[in-house]
Amino acid sequence: MKKSILSIVLLIFLSTIFGACSSEKSASSKDITMVWYPNESGNDLKGARDEIGKIIEEATGRKVEHKLTTDYAVAIEAIANGNAELAFMGAQGYIEAKNKSKDVEPVVVPSGASGTLDDAVYYSWLAARAADAEKYKTNGEFSIDNIVDSKFSFVSNSSTSGFKVPSTDIVAHFSQQDQWKDLTPEDLMEGGKFFKEVMYGDSHQGSAVNLLSKRADVAAFCDTCVANYIEIADGDENRPGTVYRVKDDAEEPFNTLPGEEFTLISVTPVLNAPFVANLSSLSKEDLEKIQEVFTSDEVANNEKIFVPEDSEQAGLFKKTDKEKFVIADDAWFDPIRELSK
Structure with a gap:
């Protein structure tokens, strides 16, 4: 009887071990x-x-x-x-x-x-269409002073360079003014308080397309995510005032926008x-x-x-x-x- 019980216990033990090994092998494969x-x-x-x-x-x-x-x-x-x-x-x-x-x-x-x-950085851009770039100058220099009440495109609330960094920069800049001293990033998430209208591209490419298709006046997106679709038309890489144009053979979603140009009005390095x-x-x-x-x-x-x-x-x-x-x-x-x- 004791041998029988011992055999059963041993069988259960071995089954457990082999089952665990099988499970581990399955998980690792x-x-x-x-x-x-x-x-x-x-x-x-x-x-x-x-x-x-x-x-x-x-x-x-x-x-x-x-x-x-x-x-x-x-x-x-x-x-x-x-x-x-x-x-x-x-x-x-x-x-x-x-x-x-x-x-x-x-x-x-x-x-x-x-x-x-x-x-180890890339760059968060705020850009306007090249034809409208002069609107975003203060004392002859590119500035974000005039983005208030614009139609603005972010990428996603979870985007580092397409929301977190630019919204922080905007709040830091405008909170120095009495009118905007209580401005928060949350105030920038939808239109009506600071921006006239706020939209989201759901990708950096999408935010840039919002700008070039004239749905937005100003857009946030990063250099690396659009690099495959654009080329420098005038200026130096990652500098305010530099003009970029969409390549003639750009793939979707820029394939309907060849030759369209935008100008950088703000550039911030990002991890x-x-x-x-x-x-x-x-x-x-x-x-x-x-x-x-x-x-x-x-x-x-x-x-x-x-x-x-x-x-x-x-x-x-x-x-x-x-x-x-x-x-x-x-x-x-x-x-x-x-x-x-």
């Missing part, structure tokens, strides 16, 4: 879902997405499934709740996801030209966007494998990921000097957190 913001979900960046997916697959031995979105909130929720293992998102989106789940962590950040985090992971659904082992390959010289020299500056190929990142992926910890994003305090 399931697909990795990578979610992308609307800005990076277009057909023009399919090659770049696929190359990044290929590298992750080779590093982990797991298939990568790309989840494309048309809404920032969808991407943020997917990574926060573990429905996606990886995401490429702005600093503000990362912070929002981190606030929802302590399991969300940065993986890597694209460096600056120095190959370090010291110059580069991270790749992030949810460690409740991605193992620490896989995270380390991904970080190791992403920060390798092989990836830094991969022209499908870091596209040469003179290349006509569409890509996520430009190679002007020593650009590569580097590891950044959570504290590196504190300057963006401070904007909400």
Whole structure:
């Protein structure tokens, strides 16, 4: 009788062990879902997405499934709740996801030209149509003084360079005036108080199109997200007063706007966007494998990921000097957190 009971207990124990092993094997072999913001979900960046997916697959031995979105909130929720293992998102989106789940962590950040985090920035633009640019000058210099009561386009409330940074800049500038001393970012989210009308492009490309199609007078969007569709018509890169024009062969959503021009009226540097992971659904082992390959010289020299500056190929990142992926910890994003305090 005792032997019989002992045999049953042993059988249950072994079943549990083998079941756990099977479950662990299943979890480690399931697909990795990578979610992308609307800005990076277009057909023009399919090659770049696929190359990044290929590298992750080779590093982990797991298939990568790309989840494309048309809404920032969808991407943020997917990574926060573990429905996606990886995401490429702005600093503000990362912070929002981190606030929802302590399991969300940065993986890597694209460096600056120095190959370090010291110059790992891109630029938030406020722009007007070139034909209207003179309206946005004060004492001969470009200024945001005259954006009050305009029709304004943001990207998304969760966008770093398409809302968080420009709204903070606008509040800082105008709160020095008695009329606007109590102005808050929330006051800028809809028309009627500061702006005549407020709209959202849902992507940086969409916000730029709102401007060029004359739905908005002024728009916020960033340099990197529209770089594949535009070229400098006059001036220097990322400087107020510089005029950009839409390329003749620009893809959607700029394909109906060839030759249209806009002028920068404000330019602000922003911390580069991270790749992030949810460690409740991605193992620490896989995270380390991904970080190791992403920060390798092989990836830094991969022209499908870091596209040469003179290349006509569409890509996520430009190679002007020593650009590569580097590891950044959570504290590196504190300057963006401070904007909400």
